[in-house]
Amino acid sequence: xxxxxxxxxxxxxxxxxxxxxxxxxxxxxxxxxxxxxxxxxxxxxxxxxxxxxxxxxxxxxxxxxxxxxxxxxxxxxxxxxxxxxxxxxxxxxxxxxxxxxxxxxxxxxxxxxxxxxxxxxxxxxxxxxxxxxxxxxxxxxxxxxxxxxxxxxxxxxxxxxxxxxxxxxxxxxxxxxxxxxxxxxxxxxxxxxxxxxxxxxxxxxxxxxxxxxxxxxxxxxxxxxxxxxxxxxxxxxxxxxxxxxxxxxxxxxxxxxxxxxxxxxxxxxxxxxxxxxxxxxxxxxxxxxxxxxxxxxxxxxxxxxxxxxxxxxxxxxxxxxxxxxxxxxxxxxxxxxxxxxxxxxxxxxxxxxxxxxxxxxxxxxxxxxxxxxxxxxxxxxxxxxxxxxxxxxxxxx
Ligand SMILES: Cc1ncc(COP(=O)(O)O)c(C=O)c1O
Numbered sequence: 458x459x460x461x462x463x464x465x466x467x468x469x470x471x472x473x474x475x476x477x478x479x480x481x482x483x484x485x486x487x488x489x490x491x492x493x494x495x496x497x498x499x500x501x502x503x504x505x506x507x508x509x510x511x512x513x514x515x516x517x518x519x520x521x522x523x524x525x526x527x528x529x530x531x532x533x534x535x536x537x538x539x540x541x542x543x544x545x546x547x548x549x550x551x552x553x554x555x556x557x558x559x560x561x562x563x564x565x566x567x568x569x570x571x572x573x574x575x576x577x578x579x580x581x582x583x584x585x586x587x588x589x590x591x592x593x594x595x596x597x598x599x600x601x602x603x604x605x606x607x608x609x610x611x612x613x614x615x616x617x618x619x620x621x622x623x624x625x626x627x628x629x630x631x632x633x634x635x636x637x638x639x640x641x642x643x644x645x646x647x648x649x650x651x652x653x654x655x656x657x658x659x660x661x662x663x664x665x666x667x668x669x670x671x672x673x674x675x676x677x678x679x680x681x682x683x684x685x686x687x688x689x690x691x692x693x694x695x696x697x698x699x700x701x702x703x704x705x706x707x708x709x710x711x712x713x714x715x716x717x718x719x720x721x722x723x724x725x726x727x728x729x730x731x732x733x734x735x736x737x738x739x740x741x742x743x744x745x746x747x748x749x750x751x752x753x754x755x756x757x758x759x760x761x762x763x764x765x766x767x768x769x770x771x772x773x774x775x776x777x778x779x780x781x782x783x784x785x786x787x788x789x790x791x792x793x794x795x796x797x798x799x800x801x802x803x804x805x806x807x808x809x810x811x812x813x814x815x816x817x818x819x820x821x822x823x824x825x826x827x828x829x830x831x832x833x834x835x836x837x838x839x840x841x842x843x844x845x846x847x848x849x850x851x852x853x854x
Contacts, residue, residue, distance in 0.1 A: 519642030605751030633751030660708030738763025765846025
Protein backbone atom coordinates (compact mmCIF):
# COMPACT_ATOMS: atom_id res chain seq x y z
CA UNK A 458 0.00 0.00 0.00
CA UNK A 459 1.35 3.43 -0.87
CA UNK A 460 0.86 6.56 1.16
CA UNK A 461 -1.75 7.59 -1.34
CA UNK A 462 -3.97 4.62 -0.44
CA UNK A 463 -6.90 5.75 1.74
CA UNK A 464 -7.28 3.89 5.03
CA UNK A 465 -10.67 2.58 3.98
CA UNK A 466 -8.89 0.73 1.16
CA UNK A 467 -6.19 -0.65 3.45
CA UNK A 468 -3.76 2.31 3.71
CA UNK A 469 -2.40 3.68 6.98
CA UNK A 470 -4.83 6.08 8.72
CA UNK A 471 -3.61 9.66 8.29
CA UNK A 472 -4.76 10.92 11.69
CA UNK A 473 -2.81 9.22 14.48
CA UNK A 474 -3.97 9.87 17.10
CA UNK A 475 -7.39 10.46 15.65
CA UNK A 476 -9.19 13.77 15.37
CA UNK A 477 -12.49 13.87 17.29
CA UNK A 478 -15.46 15.70 15.83
CA UNK A 479 -15.44 18.24 18.65
CA UNK A 480 -12.80 19.14 21.24
CA UNK A 481 -14.30 21.42 23.88
CA UNK A 482 -12.04 24.33 24.83
CA UNK A 483 -12.43 24.52 28.60
CA UNK A 484 -10.90 27.16 30.88
CA UNK A 485 -8.07 25.84 33.08
CA UNK A 486 -9.46 24.25 36.24
CA UNK A 487 -7.23 26.44 38.46
CA UNK A 488 -8.99 29.50 37.16
CA UNK A 489 -12.37 28.16 38.33
CA UNK A 490 -11.30 26.73 41.67
CA UNK A 491 -11.62 29.87 43.83
CA UNK A 492 -15.26 30.25 42.79
CA UNK A 493 -15.99 26.55 43.19
CA UNK A 494 -14.40 26.65 46.66
CA UNK A 495 -16.65 29.49 47.70
CA UNK A 496 -19.74 27.75 46.28
CA UNK A 497 -18.83 24.55 48.13
CA UNK A 498 -18.22 26.39 51.37
CA UNK A 499 -21.49 28.35 51.34
CA UNK A 500 -23.52 25.45 49.93
CA UNK A 501 -25.39 27.64 47.43
CA UNK A 502 -25.01 25.36 44.43
CA UNK A 503 -27.95 26.59 42.40
CA UNK A 504 -29.87 29.80 41.65
CA UNK A 505 -27.34 32.19 43.07
CA UNK A 506 -25.08 35.11 42.30
CA UNK A 507 -22.92 33.34 39.71
CA UNK A 508 -25.89 32.63 37.44
CA UNK A 509 -26.89 36.30 37.82
CA UNK A 510 -23.38 37.45 36.97
CA UNK A 511 -23.32 35.16 33.95
CA UNK A 512 -26.68 36.59 32.81
CA UNK A 513 -25.35 40.14 33.09
CA UNK A 514 -22.18 39.27 31.19
CA UNK A 515 -24.14 37.62 28.35
CA UNK A 516 -26.59 40.55 28.16
CA UNK A 517 -23.66 42.94 27.90
CA UNK A 518 -21.82 40.83 25.31
CA UNK A 519 -24.95 40.61 23.15
CA UNK A 520 -26.16 44.17 23.83
CA UNK A 521 -29.61 42.97 24.87
CA UNK A 522 -31.55 44.17 27.91
CA UNK A 523 -32.46 40.67 29.10
CA UNK A 524 -30.52 37.39 29.10
CA UNK A 525 -31.89 34.56 31.21
CA UNK A 526 -29.69 31.54 31.86
CA UNK A 527 -31.54 28.22 31.64
CA UNK A 528 -30.66 24.54 31.87
CA UNK A 529 -30.43 24.01 28.09
CA UNK A 530 -31.25 25.62 24.78
CA UNK A 531 -34.10 23.12 24.46
CA UNK A 532 -35.74 24.17 27.74
CA UNK A 533 -35.15 27.82 26.77
CA UNK A 534 -36.87 27.25 23.42
CA UNK A 535 -39.86 25.55 25.12
CA UNK A 536 -40.26 28.43 27.56
CA UNK A 537 -39.63 31.23 25.05
CA UNK A 538 -42.17 29.66 22.70
CA UNK A 539 -44.67 29.30 25.54
CA UNK A 540 -44.09 32.95 26.45
CA UNK A 541 -45.11 34.07 22.94
CA UNK A 542 -48.66 32.90 23.71
CA UNK A 543 -49.26 31.09 20.43
CA UNK A 544 -52.71 29.45 20.54
CA UNK A 545 -52.96 25.67 20.80
CA UNK A 546 -53.23 23.99 17.38
CA UNK A 547 -51.71 26.96 15.51
CA UNK A 548 -49.34 26.38 12.61
CA UNK A 549 -45.64 27.19 13.03
CA UNK A 550 -43.15 27.42 10.16
CA UNK A 551 -39.89 25.59 10.85
CA UNK A 552 -37.04 24.56 8.56
CA UNK A 553 -36.81 20.81 8.06
CA UNK A 554 -33.01 21.03 7.85
CA UNK A 555 -32.22 21.62 11.51
CA UNK A 556 -31.71 19.94 14.86
CA UNK A 557 -34.67 18.21 16.47
CA UNK A 558 -34.99 20.70 19.34
CA UNK A 559 -36.12 23.46 16.93
CA UNK A 560 -39.21 21.36 16.17
CA UNK A 561 -39.79 20.21 19.74
CA UNK A 562 -40.54 23.72 21.01
CA UNK A 563 -43.85 24.15 19.13
CA UNK A 564 -44.87 20.51 19.55
CA UNK A 565 -44.45 20.66 23.35
CA UNK A 566 -46.62 23.77 23.21
CA UNK A 567 -49.39 21.91 21.31
CA UNK A 568 -48.71 23.70 18.03
CA UNK A 569 -48.37 22.18 14.56
CA UNK A 570 -45.04 22.47 12.76
CA UNK A 571 -45.23 23.11 9.03
CA UNK A 572 -41.84 22.22 7.62
CA UNK A 573 -40.31 24.58 5.10
CA UNK A 574 -37.23 24.35 2.92
CA UNK A 575 -33.89 26.09 3.39
CA UNK A 576 -31.69 27.83 0.87
CA UNK A 577 -29.25 25.19 -0.36
CA UNK A 578 -26.26 27.55 -0.11
CA UNK A 579 -26.87 29.40 3.17
CA UNK A 580 -28.71 26.45 4.77
CA UNK A 581 -31.02 29.02 6.41
CA UNK A 582 -34.65 29.81 5.66
CA UNK A 583 -34.84 32.53 3.04
CA UNK A 584 -37.37 35.35 3.16
CA UNK A 585 -39.10 34.47 -0.14
CA UNK A 586 -39.78 30.91 1.00
CA UNK A 587 -41.13 32.11 4.35
CA UNK A 588 -43.39 34.66 2.64
CA UNK A 589 -44.71 32.01 0.25
CA UNK A 590 -45.26 29.36 2.93
CA UNK A 591 -47.18 31.49 5.43
CA UNK A 592 -50.84 30.43 5.47
CA UNK A 593 -53.82 32.00 7.24
CA UNK A 594 -53.21 29.50 10.06
CA UNK A 595 -49.56 30.44 10.62
CA UNK A 596 -48.94 32.14 13.95
CA UNK A 597 -45.19 31.78 14.38
CA UNK A 598 -41.89 31.18 12.62
CA UNK A 599 -38.89 29.45 14.20
CA UNK A 600 -35.73 30.44 12.30
CA UNK A 601 -32.27 29.00 12.90
CA UNK A 602 -28.79 30.50 12.42
CA UNK A 603 -27.58 27.25 10.95
CA UNK A 604 -24.08 26.23 12.08
CA UNK A 605 -23.63 29.86 13.19
CA UNK A 606 -24.43 31.43 9.80
CA UNK A 607 -26.67 34.39 10.64
CA UNK A 608 -30.15 34.10 9.12
CA UNK A 609 -31.55 37.23 7.39
CA UNK A 610 -32.80 38.71 10.68
CA UNK A 611 -34.14 42.03 9.38
CA UNK A 612 -36.01 40.58 6.40
CA UNK A 613 -37.58 37.89 8.59
CA UNK A 614 -38.58 40.49 11.18
CA UNK A 615 -40.19 42.60 8.47
CA UNK A 616 -42.21 39.64 7.18
CA UNK A 617 -43.25 38.61 10.71
CA UNK A 618 -44.45 42.09 11.54
CA UNK A 619 -46.25 42.59 8.19
CA UNK A 620 -47.99 39.21 8.40
CA UNK A 621 -48.75 39.44 12.13
CA UNK A 622 -46.83 36.33 13.22
CA UNK A 623 -44.31 35.83 16.03
CA UNK A 624 -40.66 35.16 15.21
CA UNK A 625 -38.38 33.10 17.44
CA UNK A 626 -34.72 32.41 16.70
CA UNK A 627 -33.14 29.10 17.57
CA UNK A 628 -29.67 30.59 18.05
CA UNK A 629 -28.15 27.42 19.50
CA UNK A 630 -25.08 27.96 17.30
CA UNK A 631 -25.07 31.74 17.44
CA UNK A 632 -22.61 32.76 20.16
CA UNK A 633 -19.61 34.07 18.22
CA UNK A 634 -21.67 35.01 15.14
CA UNK A 635 -21.99 38.61 13.95
CA UNK A 636 -24.97 39.89 11.98
CA UNK A 637 -24.03 43.08 10.14
CA UNK A 638 -21.09 43.41 12.51
CA UNK A 639 -23.08 42.96 15.73
CA UNK A 640 -23.66 39.91 17.93
CA UNK A 641 -26.91 38.03 17.47
CA UNK A 642 -29.37 38.13 20.34
CA UNK A 643 -31.80 40.98 19.75
CA UNK A 644 -33.71 39.43 16.84
CA UNK A 645 -37.38 38.45 16.74
CA UNK A 646 -39.22 38.08 20.03
CA UNK A 647 -36.31 36.11 21.51
CA UNK A 648 -33.13 34.27 20.58
CA UNK A 649 -32.14 31.12 22.42
CA UNK A 650 -28.50 30.00 22.67
CA UNK A 651 -26.92 26.66 23.62
CA UNK A 652 -23.88 26.16 25.89
CA UNK A 653 -23.11 22.47 25.37
CA UNK A 654 -19.56 21.22 24.74
CA UNK A 655 -19.70 21.53 20.93
CA UNK A 656 -20.40 25.27 21.18
CA UNK A 657 -18.01 28.24 21.50
CA UNK A 658 -19.23 29.11 25.01
CA UNK A 659 -19.52 26.04 27.20
CA UNK A 660 -21.32 25.57 30.51
CA UNK A 661 -21.29 21.73 30.26
CA UNK A 662 -25.06 21.92 29.76
CA UNK A 663 -26.98 25.16 29.54
CA UNK A 664 -28.73 27.76 27.49
CA UNK A 665 -29.57 31.46 27.45
CA UNK A 666 -32.79 33.18 26.38
CA UNK A 667 -31.98 36.67 25.07
CA UNK A 668 -34.74 39.15 24.42
CA UNK A 669 -35.66 42.82 24.26
CA UNK A 670 -39.13 42.05 25.62
CA UNK A 671 -39.47 42.55 29.40
CA UNK A 672 -42.68 40.52 29.62
CA UNK A 673 -41.23 37.58 27.72
CA UNK A 674 -38.13 37.72 29.95
CA UNK A 675 -40.29 37.62 33.06
CA UNK A 676 -42.25 34.64 31.74
CA UNK A 677 -39.02 32.71 31.09
CA UNK A 678 -37.67 33.66 34.53
CA UNK A 679 -40.82 32.29 36.19
CA UNK A 680 -41.13 29.38 33.77
CA UNK A 681 -37.65 28.06 34.50
CA UNK A 682 -38.78 27.87 38.13
CA UNK A 683 -41.92 25.74 37.55
CA UNK A 684 -44.03 28.86 36.94
CA UNK A 685 -43.76 29.60 40.67
CA UNK A 686 -43.51 33.31 41.45
CA UNK A 687 -42.23 32.48 44.94
CA UNK A 688 -45.48 31.96 46.84
CA UNK A 689 -46.04 28.41 45.57
CA UNK A 690 -49.13 29.47 43.65
CA UNK A 691 -47.93 28.12 40.30
CA UNK A 692 -49.12 30.51 37.55
CA UNK A 693 -48.66 28.31 34.47
CA UNK A 694 -47.07 24.96 33.60
CA UNK A 695 -43.36 25.72 33.79
CA UNK A 696 -40.28 23.53 34.10
CA UNK A 697 -37.33 23.16 36.35
CA UNK A 698 -34.95 24.75 33.88
CA UNK A 699 -32.65 26.68 36.19
CA UNK A 700 -28.92 26.97 35.62
CA UNK A 701 -26.82 25.75 38.54
CA UNK A 702 -24.04 27.87 40.02
CA UNK A 703 -21.46 25.30 38.94
CA UNK A 704 -22.56 25.57 35.32
CA UNK A 705 -22.68 29.35 35.50
CA UNK A 706 -19.07 29.63 36.69
CA UNK A 707 -17.89 27.49 33.81
CA UNK A 708 -20.06 29.46 31.36
CA UNK A 709 -18.72 32.81 32.56
CA UNK A 710 -15.07 31.81 32.23
CA UNK A 711 -15.77 30.28 28.84
CA UNK A 712 -17.53 33.47 27.70
CA UNK A 713 -14.30 35.41 28.24
CA UNK A 714 -12.74 33.26 25.50
CA UNK A 715 -15.51 33.74 22.95
CA UNK A 716 -13.76 36.22 20.66
CA UNK A 717 -10.59 34.11 20.48
CA UNK A 718 -12.66 30.99 19.77
CA UNK A 719 -14.56 32.69 16.94
CA UNK A 720 -11.32 34.06 15.44
CA UNK A 721 -9.61 30.64 15.43
CA UNK A 722 -12.65 28.94 13.91
CA UNK A 723 -12.93 31.56 11.16
CA UNK A 724 -9.21 31.25 10.36
CA UNK A 725 -9.39 27.44 10.19
CA UNK A 726 -12.59 27.51 8.11
CA UNK A 727 -10.97 29.84 5.63
CA UNK A 728 -7.80 27.69 5.48
CA UNK A 729 -9.81 24.52 4.78
CA UNK A 730 -12.05 26.31 2.28
CA UNK A 731 -9.06 27.61 0.30
CA UNK A 732 -7.47 24.18 0.12
CA UNK A 733 -10.63 22.16 -0.63
CA UNK A 734 -12.22 24.58 -3.11
CA UNK A 735 -10.37 23.20 -6.17
CA UNK A 736 -11.80 19.70 -5.61
CA UNK A 737 -14.65 18.96 -8.03
CA UNK A 738 -18.06 18.76 -6.43
CA UNK A 739 -17.08 20.47 -3.16
CA UNK A 740 -18.78 23.68 -2.09
CA UNK A 741 -19.32 25.51 1.17
CA UNK A 742 -22.02 27.13 3.21
CA UNK A 743 -22.48 30.66 1.88
CA UNK A 744 -21.93 33.35 4.51
CA UNK A 745 -22.98 36.92 3.66
CA UNK A 746 -19.74 38.97 3.54
CA UNK A 747 -21.36 41.50 5.89
CA UNK A 748 -21.70 38.76 8.54
CA UNK A 749 -19.46 36.41 10.50
CA UNK A 750 -20.32 32.80 11.24
CA UNK A 751 -19.37 31.34 14.61
CA UNK A 752 -18.45 28.20 12.66
CA UNK A 753 -19.98 26.13 15.41
CA UNK A 754 -19.73 23.67 12.54
CA UNK A 755 -17.68 23.82 9.38
CA UNK A 756 -19.79 22.10 6.80
CA UNK A 757 -18.95 21.08 3.24
CA UNK A 758 -21.52 20.34 0.56
CA UNK A 759 -20.77 17.53 -1.88
CA UNK A 760 -22.14 17.00 -5.33
CA UNK A 761 -21.88 13.19 -5.40
CA UNK A 762 -21.86 13.08 -9.23
CA UNK A 763 -18.75 15.28 -9.36
CA UNK A 764 -16.98 14.37 -6.13
CA UNK A 765 -17.68 10.67 -6.51
CA UNK A 766 -19.07 10.13 -2.98
CA UNK A 767 -21.95 11.49 -0.95
CA UNK A 768 -21.63 12.91 2.57
CA UNK A 769 -22.35 9.58 4.25
CA UNK A 770 -19.68 7.81 2.17
CA UNK A 771 -17.06 10.52 2.70
CA UNK A 772 -17.85 10.40 6.43
CA UNK A 773 -17.21 6.68 6.46
CA UNK A 774 -13.92 7.03 4.57
CA UNK A 775 -12.77 9.80 6.93
CA UNK A 776 -13.64 7.65 9.93
CA UNK A 777 -11.20 5.04 8.62
CA UNK A 778 -8.57 7.81 8.50
CA UNK A 779 -9.22 8.49 12.21
CA UNK A 780 -11.23 11.66 11.49
CA UNK A 781 -14.71 11.91 12.98
CA UNK A 782 -17.42 13.82 11.14
CA UNK A 783 -21.20 14.21 11.44
CA UNK A 784 -23.82 14.18 8.76
CA UNK A 785 -25.83 17.10 10.06
CA UNK A 786 -28.72 16.59 9.58
CA UNK A 787 -29.75 13.04 8.86
CA UNK A 788 -32.60 12.40 9.17
CA UNK A 789 -34.01 15.89 8.66
CA UNK A 790 -37.01 16.88 10.75
CA UNK A 791 -39.79 15.86 8.37
CA UNK A 792 -38.22 12.37 8.24
CA UNK A 793 -38.07 11.94 12.03
CA UNK A 794 -40.45 9.57 13.77
CA UNK A 795 -41.54 12.20 16.30
CA UNK A 796 -42.85 14.53 13.60
CA UNK A 797 -44.61 12.09 11.25
CA UNK A 798 -48.10 13.17 12.29
CA UNK A 799 -47.29 16.67 10.98
CA UNK A 800 -46.09 15.56 7.54
CA UNK A 801 -48.15 14.89 4.42
CA UNK A 802 -47.21 13.79 0.91
CA UNK A 803 -47.23 17.25 -0.60
CA UNK A 804 -44.72 18.38 2.04
CA UNK A 805 -42.11 16.17 0.49
CA UNK A 806 -42.31 18.06 -2.79
CA UNK A 807 -41.83 21.34 -0.97
CA UNK A 808 -38.55 20.30 0.66
CA UNK A 809 -36.06 19.41 -2.12
CA UNK A 810 -33.10 21.29 -0.62
CA UNK A 811 -33.54 19.73 2.82
CA UNK A 812 -33.64 16.30 1.22
CA UNK A 813 -30.58 17.06 -0.95
CA UNK A 814 -28.59 18.40 2.00
CA UNK A 815 -29.37 15.29 4.03
CA UNK A 816 -27.17 13.41 1.51
CA UNK A 817 -24.73 16.17 0.67
CA UNK A 818 -23.82 18.15 3.79
CA UNK A 819 -20.98 16.91 5.97
CA UNK A 820 -19.69 18.68 9.08
CA UNK A 821 -15.93 18.31 9.49
CA UNK A 822 -14.08 18.55 12.81
CA UNK A 823 -13.83 22.14 14.04
CA UNK A 824 -12.39 23.29 17.37
CA UNK A 825 -11.91 26.61 19.11
CA UNK A 826 -8.23 25.60 19.43
CA UNK A 827 -7.74 23.83 16.10
CA UNK A 828 -4.20 24.10 14.71
CA UNK A 829 -3.25 24.74 11.10
CA UNK A 830 -1.69 21.28 10.84
CA UNK A 831 -4.90 19.64 12.04
CA UNK A 832 -6.86 21.55 9.40
CA UNK A 833 -4.29 20.53 6.77
CA UNK A 834 -4.51 16.88 7.80
CA UNK A 835 -8.30 16.87 7.33
CA UNK A 836 -7.87 18.40 3.88
CA UNK A 837 -5.12 15.92 2.92
CA UNK A 838 -7.39 13.04 3.91
CA UNK A 839 -10.26 14.41 1.82
CA UNK A 840 -7.93 14.88 -1.15
CA UNK A 841 -6.65 11.31 -1.09
CA UNK A 842 -10.16 9.93 -0.57
CA UNK A 843 -11.33 11.96 -3.56
CA UNK A 844 -8.52 10.59 -5.77
CA UNK A 845 -9.82 7.09 -4.99
CA UNK A 846 -13.51 7.96 -4.92
CA UNK A 847 -14.62 5.48 -7.57
CA UNK A 848 -12.98 2.50 -5.82
CA UNK A 849 -14.36 3.61 -2.43
CA UNK A 850 -17.87 4.06 -3.83
CA UNK A 851 -17.73 0.55 -5.29
CA UNK A 852 -16.48 -0.82 -1.95
CA UNK A 853 -19.25 0.92 0.02
CA UNK A 854 -22.12 0.12 -2.31
C1 LIG B 1 -30.05 24.03 16.13
C2 LIG B 1 -30.09 23.51 17.55
N1 LIG B 1 -31.12 23.85 18.33
C3 LIG B 1 -31.22 23.43 19.61
C4 LIG B 1 -30.26 22.61 20.16
C5 LIG B 1 -30.43 22.10 21.56
O1 LIG B 1 -29.45 22.60 22.43
P1 LIG B 1 -29.30 21.99 23.89
O2 LIG B 1 -28.58 20.70 23.73
O3 LIG B 1 -28.50 23.02 24.64
O4 LIG B 1 -30.66 21.82 24.45
C6 LIG B 1 -29.16 22.22 19.39
C7 LIG B 1 -28.11 21.35 19.96
O5 LIG B 1 -26.97 21.42 19.61
C8 LIG B 1 -29.08 22.66 18.04
O6 LIG B 1 -28.07 22.27 17.25
